[in-house]
Amino acid sequence: MPFSNRKILLGVTGGIAVYKALELTRLLKKQGADVRVVMTKSATAFVQPLSFQALSGHSVHFELLDTEAENAMGHIELARWADVFVMAPATANTLAKIAHGLADDLVSTLYLAATCPIYVAPAMNHAMWKHPATQANLKILQTHGVNLIAPESGEQACGEIGVGRMAEPETICRGVLQTPAHEDDFGYTGRCNLPLQKSGVCKTPLRIIITAGATREPLDPVRYLTNRSSGKMGYALAVAAQKSGANVTLISGVTHTAPPLNCHFIQVETAEQMHTAVFENLENCDIFIGAAAVADYRPIVCGDEKIKKNAEQITLTLQKNPDILANVAALDSPPFTVGFAAETHELERYAREKLTRKKLNMIAANWVGRDEGGFERDENALEVFWRDGQQSLAMTEKSELARQLITLISERYYAKN
Numbered sequence: 128m129p130f131s132n133r134k135i136l137l138g139v140t141g142g143i144a145v146y147k148a149l150e151l152t153r154l155l156k157k158q159g160a161d162v163r164v165v166m167t168k169s170a171t172a173f174v175q176p177l178s179f180q181a182l183s184g185h186s187v188h189f190e191l192l193d194t195e196a197e198n199a200m201g202h203i204e205l206a207r208w209a210d211v212f213v214m215a216p217a218t219a220n221t222l223a224k225i226a227h228g229l230a231d232d233l234v235s236t237l238y239l240a241a242t243c244p245i246y247v248a249p250a251m252n253h254a255m256w257k258h259p260a261t262q263a264n265l266k267i268l269q270t271h272g273v274n275l276i277a278p279e280s281g282e283q284a285c286g287e288i289g290v291g292r293m294a295e296p297e298t299i300c301r302g303v304l305q306t307p308a309h310e311d312d313f314g315y316t317g318r319c320n321l322p323l324q325k326s327g328v329c330k331t332p333l334r335i336i337i338t339a340g341a342t343r344e345p346l347d348p349v350r351y352l353t354n355r356s357s358g359k360m361g362y363a364l365a366v367a368a369q370k371s372g373a374n375v376t377l378i379s380g381v382t383h384t385a386p387p388l389n390c391h392f393i394q395v396e397t398a399e400q401m402h403t404a405v406f407e408n409l410e411n412c413d414i415f416i417g418a419a420a421v422a423d424y425r426p427i428v429c430g431d432e433k434i435k436k437n438a439e440q441i442t443l444t445l446q447k448n449p450d451i452l453a454n455v456a457a458l459d460s461p462p463f464t465v466g467f468a469a470e471t472h473e474l475e476r477y478a479r480e481k482l483t484r485k486k487l488n489m490i491a492a493n494w495v496g497r498d499e500g501g502f503e504r505d506e507n508a509l510e511v512f513w514r515d516g517q518q519s520l521a522m523t524e525k526s527e528l529a530r531q532l533i534t535l536i537s538e539r540y541y542a543k544n
């Protein structure tokens with residue numbers, strides 16, 4: 128199970144959206160998470176605690192001053208137990224209480240006691256959502272590092288139309304499970320803002336497109352030209368970007384690596400297909416990372432029939448492929464664009480030349496054709512260049528290298544924006 132034993136504390140407060148929290152519990156359990164539910168008194172008026180108990184497999188906590196419950200697992204213990212605390216639905220009242228440090232029930236007390244990443248999925252009438260008091264409370268919560276899963280717009284239970292409907296359980300489940308299991312998994316504390324989310328009350332994730340893997344350029348129905356890229360670096364970048372809070376689209380050539388969960392994954396084969404997929408998905412893209420080893424040339428003709436081995440020599444005529452990275456960077460308002468350069472010699476000179484010629488914001492260069500690192504390996508080292516700076520990332524596992532590169536990209540992205 129992908130998220131086995133991820134400990135999720137679900138705080139359910141009193142609104143009609145409580146019924147959706149049942150579905151959220153089911154979805155989290157389906158992903159392998161261990162879910163414990165805490166309810167406010169008014170939440171229990173909408174749905175019986177027994178329903179949450181049946182779905183979560185644990186008795187539900189709702190009393191702050193209950194000796195029996197405190198003996199079983201006290202509120203401090205519950206707060207310590209959780210990897211993530213999500214309040215869904217979070218009412219205007221609970222948001223106001225936690226913003227101001229009130230702790231008069233179990234949910235709001237747990238908010239103060241928990242040190243793990245915290246999410247709120249508000250649900251309320253659209254006028255209550257828009258009220259300056261609610262918006263001010265959300266701003267305060269943002270300064271506490273709380274992650275907002277923004278409510279959606281649409282018809283509300285009260286019959287009116289507007290923003291305030293709780294996000295769908297699938298959206299909340301996805302958001303919550305993208306949090307690293309432990310603070311030190313990703314090097315920053317859960318309450319801090321994730322680096323790849325736009326600041327503001329509604330912390331929307333940055334949209335990142337990553338290309339990965341090798342393209343295949345068909346010669347005939349059974350043969351193709353390709354290269355030695357495994358796709359491991361691009362996939363590791365996708366995971367690292369997701370853990371940093373980004374919304375990731377991974378556009379990949381054929382690889383032997385399973386795509387990360389919860390990212391928008393598009394499989395392609397040729398450079399032209401990759402080019403089309405990138406341009407079809409570019410809308411609202413904040414950062415583009417071209418980690419794919421795109422074939423520079425493709426056979427000019429690809430027949431329907433297998434090429435026969437009659438002639439002693441044959442000649443292949445190749446046509447240059449579109450340069451996806453350069454075309455993205457050449458847009459009128461391009462995303463923050465990061466390229467890769469694999470070089471056998473004069474690494475800095477060639478990498479900097481590419482940075483300028485392709486009008487990139489950043490380029491990550493690595494040596495190839497040497498003993499360690501590079502294609503098909505689990506480790507690599509990078510020299511990263513931008514117009515007025517550079518940084519070396521030492522040889523390490525690609526997952527760790529990806530984490531370091533994503534951190535550097537987010538720093539440069541915010542320095543530019």
Ligand code: C5P
Binds near residue numbers: 448465
């Ligand atoms: O020019 P060169 O191929 O060495 O540049 C490498 C960088 O350009 C990589 O980031 C690669 O993903 C990207 N690229 C591309 N489309 C191509 C060729 C390379 O996006 N046709």
